[in-house]
Amino acid sequence: MHIGFTKPLLSEVPLRLNSQSFGKRSIARAAETVSQELAHNSFDWPTKPVSRIPSRGITSNDQLIEVSILAASMYYLYEEKIYQGLTMNEVIQAFDLYTNIRELAENESIQISPDNAYWISREFYNHYSTVPYCEKCGVHYYSSIEQKIKNGCPFCKRSGIGENNGMYDETALNKISLAKKNKYKLNIR
Amino acid sequence: MDNIHIEEGQISEAQRIAQASGLDSLFESQLSYWLTVQSIMQSPGGYDDLKKRMPHISFDLAEKIKFSNYHVIVKLCTSMISTIRPALPEQTIIGLIENSNTHNKSISTLQLLAS
Numbered sequence: 525m526h527i528g529f530t531k532p533l534l535s536e537v538p539l540r541l542n543s544q545s546f547g548k549r550s551i552a553r554a555a556e557t558v559s560q561e562l563a564h565n566s567f568d569w570p571t572k573p574v575s576r577i578p579s580r581g582i583t584s585n586d587q588l589i590e591v592s593i594l595a596a597s598m599y600y601l602y603e604e605k606i607y608q609g610l611t612m613n614e615v616i617q618a619f620d621l622y623t624n625i626r627e628l629a630e631n632e633s634i635q636i637s638p639d640n641a642y643w644i645s646r647e648f649y650n651h652y653s654t655v656p657y658c659e660k661c662g663v664h665y666y667s668s669i670e671q672k673i674k675n676g677c678p679f680c681k682r683s684g685i686g687e688n689n690g691m692y693d694e695t696a697l698n699k700i701s702l703a704k705k706n707k708y709k710l711n712i713r
Numbered sequence: 714m715d716n717i718h719i720e721e722g723q724i725s726e727a728q729r730i731a732q733a734s735g736l737d738s739l740f741e742s743q744l745s746y747w748l749t750v751q752s753i754m755q756s757p758g759g760y761d762d763l764k765k766r767m768p769h770i771s772f773d774l775a776e777k778i779k780f781s782n783y784h785v786i787v788k789l790c791t792s793m794i795s796t797i798r799p800a801l802p803e804q805t806i807i808g809l810i811e812n813s814n815t816h817n818k819s820i821s822t823l824q825l826l827a828s
Contacts, residue, residue, distance in 0.1 A: 528731070558724075589819045596826040620730045627733040628793045629822040662802055663823035679820055 528638045531555060537612060537642065578640045579653055579668035586633035588666065588678045593629055594636050594644060595666040597621040599655045609649040615642050658682060735792025743790035746797050747778060751786065754779035774803050777810050785810055796821065800828055 535551040538544060575581060582588050598606050598618040610618070619641045626635065636644075644666075647653040653668040658677035665677050676683040753763045754775050763775055770778075778786070789796060789809055796806075801821055808817045 589816070589823075593819070593822060593826075596823050600826045616730065623730060624733045624793050625822055625826070627735075628791050628818060630818040657827065661820060661824070662827055663820065664827045665823065679816055 529642070530639050533639050533642060576643050577647065577652065577670055578636075578643050579647060579666075579670040580672070582666075582668070582671040583673060584633070585673065585678050586631055588671065588673060589629070589631050590626070590633040590636060591644065592663070592665040592678060593626050593631070594618070594622045594641055595648075595653070595655045596664040597625065598645065598648070599664050606645065606648045606655070607651065610645045612642070615645050618645075733793065737792060739795065740790050740792035743795065743797055744787065747786045747789055750775060750778045751781070771803055774807060777807055781810055788812075794822075794825055796825065800825055 531548070531551050535548040579591075582591060598610065598615075601618050601621065602610060602614060605614075616638075619638060622636070622641070644653070647668060648655070652670060653666060655664045656667050657664050658680060660682060661677055661679045663677065663679070667675050674681060674683075750763065750767060750770060753766065754760065756762060760772055760775055763770060789806060801824055805817065805821045805824055808814055809821060814820070
């Protein structure tokens with residue numbers, strides 16, 4: 525709540541491992557006990573409620589780089605465990621690293637909100653998104669089925685092996701068109 | 714479930730997470746690292762002396778550092794995370810020195826996380 529998670533999110537997700545969600549009334553009561561200024565207000569963080577599939581909002585390369593920094597932070601700390609599901613505390617730890625390291629990146633896109641960070645971690649769990657490695661650039665980047673721009677490394681634009689979305693992958697397109705041609709040939713025989 | 718209390722410690726922890734915090738001593742150690750590279754390169758022993766002490770640094774990078782001014786060397790240092798040579802590929806450091814690409818900083822950040 526202090527960091528900037530919205531009340532609806534906090535009320536419905538399990539905050540600790542194997543615990544139950546607190547519910548809206550408990551979170552509202554907890555919020556009433558807070559008298560100091562909230563951290564996210566002090567630093568003017570984005571907190572507005574977001575889509576549960578944040579990758580749909582990725583429409584530019586800068587946004588992809590921003591999400592990649594968060595995804596790479598998660599992967600750096602927890603590696604393949606991100607696909608088995610991160611707890612709320614682990615999301616916060618990754619978010620802590622992300623807030624620190626994004627200053628270094630000097631990326632022009634706006635900071636990702638904590639709610640978005642949580643839903644991105646759920647995307648990994650649901651296998652909508654992955655964190656492939658680009659061998660040319662030596663970076664881990666974010667790759668999702670739902671993103672609205674080319675699915676590949678944000679710097680060299682190459683698609684990795686086993687990408688989620690091969691719609692812009694020339695090899696995949698060639699294979700599809702070849703398959704269609706072969707099918708057509710088979711039909712006219 | 715109903716008795717959630719927010720403690721003082723949790724509030725200060727949240728403030729810490731919300732704020733990017735650097736470490737001045739880390740910045741200073743990185744700066745001293747690169748200034749040492751520069752000073753060894755400018756000494757009579759030059760690259761031969763450097764190789765004995767910092768074998769990770771190639772001749773090309775050492776030459777770039779040798780002729781870089783203070784502002785460029787400062788750009789290689791950050792108080793957020795270590796960026797000295799073994800942590801970053803040489804091409805990235807040369808890219809940062811030459812400022813050849815707008816995404817150099819982002820690439821270096823992601824490379825640090827992948828290293």
